[in-house]
Amino acid sequence: MATLFSTIITDARIQLIETTARFWTDAELLTHAINGARAMWKDIIDLHKGHFVTRDLTNVNAVASTADLAGVPTDVFRVLVLRPRTVGPSSSNQGLIFKPVTDITDPRFVQAQARDAVDPRNRVIWYALLNAGAPVAAPAIMIAPQLSSALLLALAYVQTLGTLTSASNNPIPGESDKAIVHYTIAFARGKERPDRSPDPEHLSIYATEARKILSALTPRSEQDDEYVQGMWEGGLDGGGDD
Secondary structure (H helix, E strand, O other): OOOEHHHHHHHHHHHHOOOOOOOOOHHHHHHHHHHHHHHHHHHHHOOOOOOOEEEEOOOOEEOOOOOEOEOOOOOEEEEEEEEEOOOOOOOOOOOOEEEEOOOOOOHHHHHHHOOOOEOOOOOEEEEEEEOOOOOOOOOEEEEEOOEOOOEEEEEEEEEOOOOOOOOOEOOOOOOOHHHHHHHHHHHHHHHHOOOOOOOHHHHHHHHHHHHHHHHHOOOOOOOOOOOOOOOOOOOOOOOOOO
16 A cells, blocks of 8 residues: 655654654655655656556547647646547548657648648648646647547546645655655755755665666566567558658
8 A cells, every 4th residue: 555655754754863843844854755756756757667657538639620739638748649539440530640740840740730621530640749748737739730620539648746745645656665765864864964965875775775666667567578679670550651
């Protein structure tokens, strides 16, 4: 069962030998603990193993003859898959594929923007993300060419951790409580140091625990061997872009 941040603060206080707040407030320790969780989140999402993935099957949609998608959730950090909500041979959107470009200056995107709105079927639609994204705000997702009719979409994305409080569960997988406790202690003890730098011993323990967690989180399944597709091997669709 996940551990509350309030419990992590209690565990940190035991090692700080201050079970009753005097030098460190609970608010200070909570800030350090949450920062520790956010630091680990950054490393874990770059494992690309789907630990923080949300599938939105309700909100995202394309409005007819409009470049910006509507209903993009505010916690979108990194888009993984964008597709029609209904797929398959019987779908009215059969053959419609969404593909990303790195930015709106991509020649494919620029050319597609110049086209008239198209029927949402048997086509490639390019999409690009703009603006800061979560946690600042929802990113804008632009498509080109535009669609001639409205379309419901499914979006799979990496989400941010959102607002965390002392009543929140530690959201980091891999038995991470010890790592976050030592991160909390390391930065809390910086308050005792003239240069305000984190305590190196506890920061080292955190780093060791974080490495162990990242190692333990991969692979997520051992049913088959993991492999990497060769650079010159074709994809499932045989390779090239439209």
